Amino acid sequence: MQLILLPDSEVTRRIEKVRGAMASAGLDAVLIADNANLYYLTGRVFAGYAYIPAKGDPLYFVRRPVRMEGCGVIPVRKPEQIAESVGADTPSSLGLELDTIPYSLVGRLSAIFTDTKIGNASSVMRQARAVKTPEELKKIETSGIRQTHVYSMIPSLFHEGMTDIELQIEIEKASRLEGCLGQFRIAGNSMELYMANLLSGDNADNPTPYDFAMGGEGLDPSLPVGCNGSVIRRGETVMADINGNFTGYMTDMTRTFRVGEISSLAETAHRCSIEICRRLETEGKSGAKASDLYEIAVDMARQAGLHDYFMGHRQKAGFIGHGVGIEINELPVIAPRSRDILAENNVIALEPKFVIPKIGAVGIENTYVVTTTGLRKLTLAPEELENLI
């Protein structure tokens, strides 16, 4: 079986992007071990390592699955065998994924390369992956279409008297039948989530330890985020932020539903979220500063008198958007101290949300492609508050 599942031209394109970032970081080679990055380089998750030198052909050291074939593919049982193949061409500087792989593994891998200076391949790969190729955009667009279809079913899955988790389970099933892979990839260890963050009523105001925009108590202190089993009541909102991974690449979309009449404060805040998105869709051209987009959003919330509720109430998130792709927390980061500049074919999710005490969370989230003229939306479900009853 061929290891590499991407067309040759696509492999070349991605490796060129990685090499560009390697050059800026002054690295002669990178040795990649993280699943998300291996998937990026080959179109397949495998157990092993990809070695990308600045010059010369990449090597793929594969531990599992067995019997992988292709140019540069070398079966190994342990990383120490890498030394034999790289041999005399030892790089003078080598990037390892210092931000994601464990300390012990870095030690073991760097010991293979004596007299080699170790640098950080995490930032190299983040940089390369931030600008998507047309092939990647196609996968993200497909996820957006399928996720939109799942969201259109949500009102039909609700009945009065349901708990939040009962509704979430119905949505999970609809989403899985639509082809959702379930897996929710996040770089680093700071976040964990199972399939969806569905928040109804005051549970939205429960703080979470994780670095998500919204919180929720969760069903158990071992996974403290999202649904807490409360009955969905009239006068409350239901915010649905459901896994959009249908292709290995995700879209991230949030929509809010209304159970009967809700307060005008909540209605106003939801409208403000839509307006922030509209404004950022024109401001978010390639070349725009991510921190400026953040400030525009915060200002609009403040102008509307909604600052106390913006991005959380008892606990606030420190960003309004983030890059999306293979993982949910890619570059650029739309946050106050971000130094990121938007580039054409970045894919970002914007999620200007509000938590209104006693009512619930309101607002929307969309995934966009950055273009030279603004943001192109990939998550096309209707944005207005929809009635569940």
Next chain:
Amino acid sequence: MQLILLPDSEVTRRIEKVRGAMASAGLDAVLIADNANLYYLTGRVFAGYAYIPAKGDPLYFVRRPVRMEGCGVIPVRKPEQIAESVGADTPSSLGLELDTIPYSLVGRLSAIFTDTKIGNASSVMRQARAVKTPEELKKIETSGIRQTHVYSMIPSLFHEGMTDIELQIEIEKASRLEGCLGQFRIAGNSMELYMANLLSGDNADNPTPYDFAMGGEGLDPSLPVGCNGSVIRRGETVMADINGNFTGYMTDMTRTFRVGEISSLAETAHRCSIEICRRLETEGKSGAKASDLYEIAVDMARQAGLHDYFMGHRQKAGFIGHGVGIEINELPVIAPRSRDILAENNVIALEPKFVIPKIGAVGIENTYVVTTTGLRKLTLAPEELENLI
């Protein structure tokens, strides 16, 4: 809100176990950042760090959620603030979780403690967590009861003509409604799984990159394990290995179903799996060598003429069992070169399985508590091949 959700006596018991392992490793203190270990120490996942000195009171540095209270709880925004609190009591040796937390974080944390020798807290915590407390055993037993109930529903969820993933989605829903948290915690980066590994027919013989006992092609090369969308056919088996996390602590159970008549080879192999479990249930006393249990299982499979199919066919797994608790890959490891000795109140899963080409996977997996007289079973679904049609 109180940070610590465990009874005082339980906190003391767990910290004493950690201190025992620290003493063996020659560590004056450990600084813990990993979610699974924080949950072990406090009964809650939080963003931050637990500092356990060999002598004196533990400190809990909490970044999120906000407003946590309790003895030793100190709110921080960044790890550098830890220095102020530990101050003059700087340990001469400090354990960090070198096997699980990223290299960059280890660098940042070790920089706080100048003149301190850094050791490995991963092995300390693995050791401490391997022997379960009565409180932990209660949670694991509860998961076993609820998982057993879910398994009893599987035949009623099947209908002829279904694909593997359609059946899996029905089981996922039943399991979630029974209270399954979904989250599947695995130490390290080598494995990823969404909720279940359901294998029907020849898909069981597709190798996976992950270090699971069984494989499967998966629905997408970004998550290459488990169901591949094939129709479940007569003459094949369906092996169900479904997430058993109902309490923050998991049980691990596998059962196999038969679709109409299957070959006598497959029937014989299934029977052999049950016999291996019966034998190991009496051999698996505290004091037993994990590697001996492995050898007994391999010998029994060989004696039965089934060696070619044992623990996989095209690709084989290198173990027949593993510790279970908060994570799915705890100590002890039941593998040929394991040096682990079984101890009372270890919790282990044994999974002597076979892959029979063209028929599918057969065999069972159970989770057990190690006692002085053998293994006590916690996963009580019937073990014989059950008919789906």
